Amino acid sequence: MKVTDFDYHLPEELIAQHPVEPRDTSRLLTLDKITGEVVHKAHFYELLEELNAGDVLVFNDTKVIPARLYGQRAESGGKVEVLLLTPAGESSWECLVKPGKKCPIGQVIVFDERLKGTVTDKTDFGGRIIKFECTGVFDEVIQDIGEMPLPPYIHEKLEDKDRYQTVYAKEKGSAAAPTAGLHFTPELLEKIKAKGVEMEFVTLHVGLGTFRPVSADSIEDHQMHSEFYVVHKDTADRINAAKAAGRRIVAVGTTSVRTLESASTEEGVLQATSGWTQIFIYPGYKFKMVDALVTNFHLPQSTLLMLISALAGREHCLAAYEEAVRERYRFFSFGDAMFIR
Numbered sequence: 001m002k003v004t005d006f007d008y009h010l011p012e013e014l015i016a017q018h019p020v021e022p023r024d025t026s027r028l029l030t031l032d033k034i035t036g037e038v039v040h041k042a043h044f045y046e047l048l049e050e051l052n053a054g055d056v057l058v059f060n061d062t063k064v065i066p067a068r069l070y071g072q073r074a075e076s077g078g079k080v081e082v083l084l085l086t087p088a089g090e091s092s093w094e095c096l097v098k099p100g101k102k103c104p105i106g107q108v109i110v111f112d113e114r115l116k117g118t119v120t121d122k123t124d125f126g127g128r129i130i131k132f133e134c135t136g137v138f139d140e141v142i143q144d145i146g147e148m149p150l151p152p153y154i155h156e157k158l159e160d161k162d163r164y165q166t167v168y169a170k171e172k173g174s175a176a177a178p179t180a181g182l183h184f185t186p187e188l189l190e191k192i193k194a195k196g197v198e199m200e201f202v203t204l205h206v207g208l209g210t211f212r213p214v215s216a217d218s219i220e221d222h223q224m225h226s227e228f229y230v231v232h233k234d235t236a237d238r239i240n241a242a243k244a245a246g247r248r249i250v251a252v253g254t255t256s257v258r259t260l261e262s263a264s265t266e267e268g269v270l271q272a273t274s275g276w277t278q279i280f281i282y283p284g285y286k287f288k289m290v291d292a293l294v295t296n297f298h299l300p301q302s303t304l305l306m307l308i309s310a311l312a313g314r315e316h317c318l319a320a321y322e323e324a325v326r327e328r329y330r331f332f333s334f335g336d337a338m339f340i341r
Contacts, residue, residue, distance in 0.1 A: 002217060004217075006219075010325060011325070014330060016332060019182065020334075023185050024044045027042065027043065027329055027330070027337070028046055029041070029320060029336070033312035038319075044183040048188070048192060052248065054242070055248045055249075055250055056200055057192065057197055057294075058202060058256045059200070059256060062172075062203050063173065064149070064169070065139075066142060066146030066149075067084035067146060068081065069081070069083075071110055071116075071117075073109060080097060080099070082097050082109065083097075085127065086175075086207050088129050092132070093132065094123055100128065105122065112141075115132060117132045118130065148164045149175055149176060154333065166178065170201075175207055179296050179332075180295050180296050184252075202229065202263075203230040204229040204256070204258060206227065207226065207227045214302065224278040227255075227276065227277055229263065231259065231263045231270065232272060236263070236271060239260075243268065249290055250291065258281070259277075260289040260290055261281065280303065292339070292340060293311055294337060294338075295308055296338070297321065297329060297332065297337075
């Protein structure tokens with residue numbers, strides 16, 4: 001299949017630049033994956049009406065670190081922007097660096113009096129490995145000097161760092177938020193629980209693939225970047241019991257989909273495991289665990305649009321996106337939501 005098969009026209013003014021308040025008052029579009037029927041909901045909290053007692057909502061509890069750092073090259077004083085992606089050994093991280101050409105192996109970058117780093121290696125896709133030297137606790141210094149790594153299509157500064165964090169974020173390590181989860185409030189979660197919906201948590205630390213466009217003409221030629229995930233045994237046991245009982249497994253976000261599908265056997269049994277996944281889900285993929293999905297609206301020609309097209313059909317998804325554009329939905333990370341059922 002061609003990457004251009006997943007294109008659509010999006011007016012720039014529909015790209016959300018800031019989150020709505022409260023979180024659960026964004027809009028919600030529901031899509032029937034079998035018929036393609038679209039229904040418009042005024043507010044995300046109406047998702048409650050779409051969920052049934054016995055459903056299992058699976059969330060990604062990763063926590064975004066303020067991973068964008070600004071420093072200077074030690075010799076010249078030239079400005080450098082570093083985006084932490086994934087840990088790469090003791091005191092080292094895989095990073096995106098701008099300008100990369102000015103940061104060869106051996107380059108020392110000074111961030112402040114407490115933190116500096118040395119480029120020790122290059123990685124695929126133009127990344128760098130940086131070994132950090134820190135006076136104090138690294139996590140605390142990063143919290144102090146780092147900025148939230150908002151996507152490049154968001155041009156307004158985020159005043160409250162917590163708004164690029166889910167209310168249930170727990171496990172530190174992501175370079176980007178699992179944005180479908182941004183719509184949930186503690187109050188909505190309580191109402192969902194009270195309805196008899198089970199809530200489970202897995203972890204996938206969102207990495208470089210979120211920032212990397214598909215450069216190949218054919219989607220089969222695209223290579224996904226690795227992301228680290230964790231599924232605990234008690235979680236796997238409960239989800240497997242629900243699946244065996246015929247209850248619906250509803251993933252919250254494409255990151256939860258990638259975790260569940262990576263950790264499931266061909267027979268549809270979720271394994272208690274951790275590791276790195278490069279799973280690439282596009283039309284033709286047979287889902288082993290996920291039945292329904294809460295998600296945001298994704299970029300044209302993106303791997304995430306391909307993933308939801310695998311679940312609901314390319315034609316259904318593109319038709320729903322065209323209707324969302326006509327109805328002036330807000331798109332991408334701080335935008336509105338879709339429920340594929």
